[in-house]
Amino acid sequence: MTDTTSTPATRSTSQHFVSREPWDPYVADKLTPEQEKYYMAGQWKLMWWRFRRHRPAVISAAFLALMYLSIVICEWIAPYDLHTRHAKYIFAPPQGVHLFHDGKFMGPFVYGLKIGRDMDTLQRVYQPDHSQPQKLRFFCSGERYEFWGLVEGTFHFVCPPENGSFFLLGTDRLGRDMLSRIVYAARISLTIGIIGIVLSFTLALVLGGLAGYYGGWVDLVVQRVTEILKSFPHLPLWLALSAALPVTWSPLLIYFGITLILALLDWPSLGRAVRSKLLSLREEDYALAAQMMGAKPARIIGRHLLPGFMSHLIASATLSIPSMILAETALSFLGLGLRPPITSWGVLLNEATDINVVAVNWWLMFPVVPVILVILAYQFMGDGMRDAADPYA
Structure with missing residues (x-):
């Protein structure tokens, strides 16, 4: 006859195994709320989180936001009108x-x-x-x-x-307030970079996208055009094209002509990046699946391929804007860009080309200060956006 009596140790052991819950293989891999929020976040939210940790980029973005807000309300900021002359105060100091x-x-x-x-x-x-x-x-x-x-x-x-x-920043040779003229000139110098990059961005997406998606003779033609444009030194080409603009054109046509010239010479670098990325992405399974389902090339490129590296393109475009601002400033400084009555930072600096005037009236060099600050801000913000768009960050 079997003894069913068990010792206390045996009973406690058996109760321990009986009362124990079944082992759950997912308990060890359960995510915390913070981890779940991170892993479920989209691409743009991850970029924003990484961008916020880049302090110089955040400060630069805030500064640029204020600068672009100022061009909307520059009439309220400037104490005088753009063309107001004070004949009594010619070359007045700050x-x-x-x-x-x-x-x-x-x-x-x-x-x-x-x-x-x-x-x-x-x-x-x-x-x-x-x-x-x-x-x-x-x-x-x-x-x-x-x-x-x-x-x-x-x-x-x-x-x-x-x-x-x-006259917080002094006056020029005609007695015009330098602060008011710098504030008004920001509207031209800052918008020419934005409009130029929109045109350049559009050309790069269209031509680079067609070359990368179709390949063949389309890619061959686009690549040869790109190489021809990149083989010319930019500054002499800018000077030649700007000098070719008719002097009889209105200031508005000159403005858009300079913008178009800068856009036409800036798109090849960005177009190459688009082309190389599409060459690799067009062989992905989701792109082939969309093609087999009858999607048109424009939809495949616009809805499936470009969004995959749009963050990189935006970061690259951000770094291209300061080059356009510098190009316009250089052309206007040399007298081949915008001309009065249009006023930009380059036009203002053109009035400071005489070293004798600058040595005596040093405040005429003040327009170079916003140029330097804006270029540095774009560089810092572009670096932050590039780091935030890096998938291996």
């Missing part, structure tokens, strides 16, 4: 903004300018008149303007004092 006068707080104000004459050089000499503090006006009614050439207005963020002057 006026500093002060807060205290004789130890008392007065708020933002400037000192008036006393005008004299250097009898040795016969040049005007300006001295601040410390006996006449002139308070600045904010959110005020000032010079009349046409907002974007459509609506008349007089509102300004800052206005010169009553019966006084306010």
Whole structure:
């Protein structure tokens, strides 16, 4: 007869095995909420998370956003109109903004300018008149303007004092306020890069996409055109094409002509990147499946192939914008780009080509400051976007 009595140790062991839950093979691989959020995120969200960790790129993007916001409301920011002349204040130096006068707080104000004459050089000499503090006006009614050439207005963020002057960055040879001209010139210099990259981006996607998808003679023709364009030195070609623009054209046609020239010479590098990527992606299973289902080439390229590396293209396009801004600035500086009455940063720098003028009136070089800041901001933001678009980051 078998003894069914069990010892306490045996009973506890048997109860332990009986009460134990079945082993779940997925318990060890269960994701935390943070991990699940990461692994379920889309491509653009991952790019945004990586981009946010690049502090210089984020700061640069914020700076560029402010710059492009300023071109929308430049009439409100500029204290004077673009073409307003102050014949009394030719080559006036920058006026500093002060807060205290004789130890008392007065708020933002400037000192008036006393005008004299250097009898040795016969040049005007300006001295601040410390006996006449002139308070600045904010959110005020000032010079009349046409907002974007459509609506008349007089509102300004800052206005010169009553019966006084306010030249924060000095004036030029005609007595025009340099700050106002730099603010207005940003509208031209910044938009020419955006419009140019849109045209260049479109050409690169169309021609590079056709060459990469079809191959054969289409690829051969596009590649030869690309090599011919890249074989020419860019600066002499820019100069030749810009000089060929008729002088009888209106300023608006000159603007779009320069933009088109920059776009036509910039697309080959981006087009090659599109072509090489499509050559590899067109053999993927999803592309072949779409082709077998009867999808047209335009749909396959636009809906299946291009989105796979669009992040890389956007980063590359961001790095191309500063080259267009620099190209326009260089052409206008040499007198072969935009011409007055259109005002860009390059046009303003063209007025500072005389070394004697610059040595005496150094504030004429101020337009180079926004050019440097914008180029650096685009470079930092482009580096951040390129790192964020890297799938192996």
